[in-house]
Amino acid sequence: MSVKIQSFAAFGLDDSIMRAIDEMGYEKPTPIQAQAIPQVIAGGDVMGAAQTGTGKTAGFGLPLLQRLVPTANTSMSPARHPVRALVLTPTRELADQVHDNIRDYAKYTGLRTAVVYGGVDIKPQAETLRRGVEVLIATPGRLLDHIESRNTNLSQVQVVVLDEADRMLDMGFLPDISRILKLLPQSRQSLMFSATFSPEIKALAGNFLRSPKLIEVARENSTARTITQKVYEVHDSEKMDALLSLLDDDDCEDAKQILVFVNSKITCRRLARALEKEGIKADSIHGDKNQEERTKTLEAFKHEEVRVLVATDVAARGLDIAELPVVINFDVPFNAEDYVHRIGRTGRAGAKGVALMLVTAGADDKNVSAIEHLIKEKFHRIRLDVMPHRRSPARGPRKTYTPPPVSPVSSDPFFNQPYEPSEEALSRPQTPSKSLSSSKSSATPAKRKAPVAALLGGLIRK
Numbered sequence: 001m002s003v004k005i006q007s008f009a010a011f012g013l014d015d016s017i018m019r020a021i022d023e024m025g026y027e028k029p030t031p032i033q034a035q036a037i038p039q040v041i042a043g044g045d046v047m048g049a050a051q052t053g054t055g056k057t058a059g060f061g062l063p064l065l066q067r068l069v070p071t072a073n074t075s076m077s078p079a080r081h082p083v084r085a086l087v088l089t090p091t092r093e094l095a096d097q098v099h100d101n102i103r104d105y106a107k108y109t110g111l112r113t114a115v116v117y118g119g120v121d122i123k124p125q126a127e128t129l130r131r132g133v134e135v136l137i138a139t140p141g142r143l144l145d146h147i148e149s150r151n152t153n154l155s156q157v158q159v160v161v162l163d164e165a166d167r168m169l170d171m172g173f174l175p176d177i178s179r180i181l182k183l184l185p186q187s188r189q190s191l192m193f194s195a196t197f198s199p200e201i202k203a204l205a206g207n208f209l210r211s212p213k214l215i216e217v218a219r220e221n222s223t224a225r226t227i228t229q230k231v232y233e234v235h236d237s238e239k240m241d242a243l244l245s246l247l248d249d250d251d252c253e254d255a256k257q258i259l260v261f262v263n264s265k266i267t268c269r270r271l272a273r274a275l276e277k278e279g280i281k282a283d284s285i286h287g288d289k290n291q292e293e294r295t296k297t298l299e300a301f302k303h304e305e306v307r308v309l310v311a312t313d314v315a316a317r318g319l320d321i322a323e324l325p326v327v328i329n330f331d332v333p334f335n336a337e338d339y340v341h342r343i344g345r346t347g348r349a350g351a352k353g354v355a356l357m358l359v360t361a362g363a364d365d366k367n368v369s370a371i372e373h374l375i376k377e378k379f380h381r382i383r384l385d386v387m388p389h390r391r392s393p394a395r396g397p398r399k400t401y402t403p404p405p406v407s408p409v410s411s412d413p414f415f416n417q418p419y420e421p422s423e424e425a426l427s428r429p430q431t432p433s434k435s436l437s438s439s440k441s442s443a444t445p446a447k448r449k450a451p452v453a454a455l456l457g458g459l460i461r462k
Contacts, residue, residue: 005034008062011041014069016108017062024104030055031217037063040191045212047165047205048193054217054348056193060087060161061102065109067159067189068134072110081112081132082156086184088140088177090167092117092291093298098163099137111135118142119291126151140168140176147183154183162208165192166201166337181208195344196337196374227347229355229377231368232384236360240274241386243330243358247280247308251354255325257301260310261342263331271330272310282308313338321345329357336370358384 005011006028008021029037032050039046040063050056064085073080087102089095099115106113114133116125118141125142129152136143136152146152160181162168168177190209194201197216205212230251234242243260246252262268265286275282283297283306301309302321313333327346333339346353359368359381372378 005029011037011062011066013062013066014109016069016110017065017105020105020107020109021058021062023107026058030059032056032215033059033062035215035217036060036193039213039215040064040189041066043067043189045190045209046192047197047202047209047212047214048191049197049214049216050193050195056163056195057098057101058105060163060191060193061098061105064135064159064161064191065102065106065111068111069109071134074110078130078132081134083133083136083152083154084156085135085159085161086154086157086180087135087137087161087163088143088168088180089137089163090139090173092119092139092294094164095137095139096295102135102137106135113137116142116146117291118145119294122146122149140173140180143180144176147180154180155185157184157188159189159191160184161191161193163193164341165194165205166196166198167194196340198337224344224347224353226351227343227353227355229343229357229379231357231359231379231381233359233361233381234384234386236363238384238386239330239358239360240271242384243271243275243328244278245384245386246328246356251356252326252328255354256304256307257321257324258308258326258328259321259324259345260308260328260330261333262310262312263334265312267331268310268312272308275308275310280308281306282310284310286312313342322348323351324348324353326354326356329355332357332359332364332367332371334367336367336374339371340375 008018008026008029011029013021030050031054032048033055036046036048036056036059040060046060048056048059050059068084071084075081087098089098095115095117099113103113112131112133113135114125114128115137116129117139122142122145126146126149129136129146138146143152147154162177167173190212192205192209192212197205228251232242232246247258252258260271262271265288268284268286272282272284283300285294285297289297297306297309300306310330324346327343329339329342333342343353343355346355357379368379
């Protein structure tokens, strides 16, 4: 059933929240917001699925704040500002993005917000938590660190949100998530939002939600229609040259920001360095970089100081670049759902985008088939004929090695003739030097002829 809501005023949001979203330029709710906001305000558990970039953060953030506004106060006592809403995210970047949005929504409410994640100094975070916050956005591992250090308490949480829930409930996150949820009150409201919900994830969610309302505003696991998808088939040895070719192609040549995804950290580093050597402003972002380095790299990319950002899936979720024009999958993702999230970095909120992918026949067939099955689309593979050693126009043509000039050969007609010792030289007693004598160098002078040019270091003509 479609919900026809044309303005945020129809939700009955508090004036302090409406003032903030008016300043942010929000006018008409997106489909996920139109359906999710009333359900969350009503207090029931919700599972919300929508394409990346359609406003899921506002879909849970605005009603979450609406429920907490009555508890807002100006007291300086930390006890008056317990954690009442908890938002869990899988990555640092997404945690920062969600916090920025919710902080802006809560600007005039009097509610305190904070974000905690690993990779940075824990002490400033601990000080913020001890002063008290109502809305906490966190990655699971760092949140558990603070809980064990008694920097925060979750006993008064009214609402918990699992953002990008399919990744959050991945087996790698499940133990931490379970530990955290056991610390929350049983009477809490639980929300799960993501771009994808596989049947397995839905079944797993049954352990944490109570009779949830399922909201799907687009065909499940579909990609945005505003994204033009192209798949190029190349040999594995051609991938670097193929990437350089695509960067000069019509889809990319005018793009000032291009996000390239790879499957491993070592490929991420190497590819970024290789692009830099080709004269392309490139950098990388992956799990081995600390938070300060990652933030600096993302800021450079956002301000177009870096044209090509090479990333592992650490950036697939939570990287918010307005109108990012092109995403390239240098490696086919191992997980089909990751393809949806990767290309979801472009074509956001109705904007047009381009998603390109390099595929190696045979090696990538299984993963490509899984993606096609997930998104219910069949890729048309384009054979990309790659010119070897293609180079960015910024660097000009690749230089070739030119040997140094050779000094002119002597005009003496006998210069290239073999050396013939005179009779006097042959009759002279031979006393070889001790440093040069050996049983292997006992050849007579007559057998050791060499051209004069060779003896003088000149050029030998054939």
